[in-house]
Amino acid sequence: MVKAFYTWTRINHFDARMPNLVIANLHILLIEPSPTQQKIIVHHLQEAGVGSVHAVGSGKEVEAYLQHDRPDLLISSMYLPDCTATDLLLTLRQSEDWAAIPFMLVSSETRFRALDPIKQAGVVAILPKPFAADDIVRALKASLHYLEHEELELEHFDPHELRVLVVDDSLTARNHIRRMLNTLGIERVTLASSGKEACKQLNEQTFDLVVTDYNMPEMDGEELVRAIRSRSDGAYIPIMMVTSEQDQTLLQGVQQAGVSALLDKPFSPDVVKQTLLNMLNH
Structure with missing residues (x-):
């Protein structure tokens, strides 16, 4: 059911269309x-x-x-x-x-x-x-x-009202992703330091998007994706995973779990922007 609504793609940070920069x-x-x-x-x-x-x-x-x-x-x-x-x-x-x-x-x-x-x-x-x-x-x-600071232009969402949960065990990585989302006009960002904390946040409030790392202690990114997809309100939440993991067997498991998009680290705001447009406009 999830696969019918989300097309899984792996995106490298040099694959996006580059604007004419000076x-x-x-x-x-x-x-x-x-x-x-x-x-x-x-x-x-x-x-x-x-x-x-x-x-x-x-x-x-x-x-x-x-x-x-x-x-x-x-x-x-x-x-x-x-x-x-x-x-x-x-x-x-x-x-x-x-x-x-x-x-x-x-x-x-x-x-x-x-x-x-x-x-x-x-x-x-x-x-x-x-x-x-x-x-x-x-x-x-x-x-x-x-x-660059260029806001998202979405068909069904106001970027300023978009509720995003960022999950990463690294404080530096969480803050880095939050700053990047802020440059796109996304201001309502909640941070979680583990998959278990993310599940707790999902029990307490509703999110329009989840951004998660793969390699995390206790509950890794694949386990978090499966936990979200098993929820009655989690089948259609867009989940974007950002990771430096290169093991294709592990990444196939993430795909089967129902992730919406997978981005290689490092990645650029332009790639994140295009990925969000693809996920949230559909």
């Missing part, structure tokens, strides 16, 4: 400890048309720079002399002043256990090394969506 107006802070790599990346950014690039080599230099200037985008290597990019991003996300600055990772790192924490922290794009000019342009455009 890369030339970007002010970028590059964090790269290697002078050679600094020159290479700055050269690629300049070739891509970026108007202003400043480079530093450590997390401490980033904090000093942010005291007197605010870049539009941070681009960082994974391993810095005094911290990792994950450590740096988590620090920024905890700051009221710097939490909303988009953060892009440039790294040859491929291990899941190394990349998953920074995905959970809300990195907006990951650019693998080595990369071509087209790759960095796509990554820049994906990052630029975070600087």
Whole structure:
């Protein structure tokens, strides 16, 4: 019954249609400890048309720079002399002043256990090394969506009245998703730190949309989807799952449970917007 009403799709953050954005107006802070790599990346950014690039080599230099200037985008290597990019991003996300600055990772790192924490922290794009000019342009455009504030235009809902439940065991991830929804005009966002807490919230109030992570303790995302679909009022609630999980067997289980859409981390607001339009207008 659920499958008849929802078309399950997996969406990668570079798959969405990209608007005509002005890369030339970007002010970028590059964090790269290697002078050679600094020159290479700055050269690629300049070739891509970026108007202003400043480079530093450590997390401490980033904090000093942010005291007197605010870049539009941070681009960082994974391993810095005094911290990792994950450590740096988590620090920024905890700051009221710097939490909303988009953060892009440039790294040859491929291990899941190394990349998953920074995905959970809300990195907006990951650019693998080595990369071509087209790759960095796509990554820049994906990052630029975070600087736009364009409300959803829905047929059956007022975005300001849309009631959304966000479920993730990471406080940083919950706040990141909430900020993204806010940029789309969605203001009534309730946060839950676990699947069990989400079920409690669903017992206490009604929601128009559930956004959940997959990997959570006690009750994972698939179990939460099944719990929602088993409710008398849960068969038709749109459920969007955002995850860095790559195990296709596990993801097939999520599909069978009745998820409405599945987004890879990292993802852009443009992808979220299009996904919400598809789910809520139908």
